[in-house]
Amino acid sequence: MTHPMIADLEARYTTKKYDASKIISEQDLAILLEAIRLSPSSINSQPWKFIVIESEQAKERLHTTFANKFQFNQKHIKTASHTILFAYNPEYTREDYEKVVDADVANGRIAKDNRDSAFGAFAFVGLNTDEQGRNANWTKAQTYIALGNAMHAAARLGIDSTPMEGVDKQMISQEFAQELQGYECELALSVGYHLPADDYNASLPKSRLPLADVVTRI
Numbered sequence: 001m002t003h004p005m006i007a008d009l010e011a012r013y014t015t016k017k018y019d020a021s022k023i024i025s026e027q028d029l030a031i032l033l034e035a036i037r038l039s040p041s042s043i044n045s046q047p048w049k050f051i052v053i054e055s056e057q058a059k060e061r062l063h064t065t066f067a068n069k070f071q072f073n074q075k076h077i078k079t080a081s082h083t084i085l086f087a088y089n090p091e092y093t094r095e096d097y098e099k100v101v102d103a104d105v106a107n108g109r110i111a112k113d114n115r116d117s118a119f120g121a122f123a124f125v126g127l128n129t130d131e132q133g134r135n136a137n138w139t140k141a142q143t144y145i146a147l148g149n150a151m152h153a154a155a156r157l158g159i160d161s162t163p164m165e166g167v168d169k170q171m172i173s174q175e176f177a178q179e180l181q182g183y184e185c186e187l188a189l190s191v192g193y194h195l196p197a198d199d200y201n202a203s204l205p206k207s208r209l210p211l212a213d214v215v216t217r218i
Helices: 004-011 026-037 056-064 071-079 094-106 116-127 136-156 169-175
Strands: 048-053 082-088 160-164 184-192
Touching (some): 004 136, 026 048, 048 056, 048 136, 056 082, 056 169, 071 160, 071 184, 094 116, 136 160, 136 184, 169 184
Antiparallel strands (some): 048 082
């Protein structure tokens, strides 16, 4: 099959070794971050924060959070151009959704007279909220939508990437408490440009199950 989108996905792979001397341009980084911002989410809730690790100081801070586990991912933090933390709001409230509704009113998506009725969609949040007010399972799921979008956008830009569930949530919460503001992070994406000589995964063939094994048309 020949199509630019398929070519992007055929070329994309999980990078295992980055070239620390190569940095993503400001223009490409801006495009990537805008693509992430435009990611879809359930009821357009946008229950996320994206913390961009780019300065040497920030990289050092993130590097230290691998002290106890997931050391196999630690090497990417200082060699990748950037690492993005995908954080979610563990207690998404009506007040949080109100920001979305008011933005919709401001940009004309929702008529001002229909503002109150727009909160009807918030009922879905209630279905995913426990007695303690936590809906982290639902909000965390939204970050994976953004992650998929980010990886495809990076591939289109010729940027390599490494998705990482192997991060220490507790240590990140402590080290980046000021930036996270109560949000939680269990997912990160390193981005940059691979080091051809040492990135064994770059030369391996793409491997996926056949279409017939994963898609049923009825």
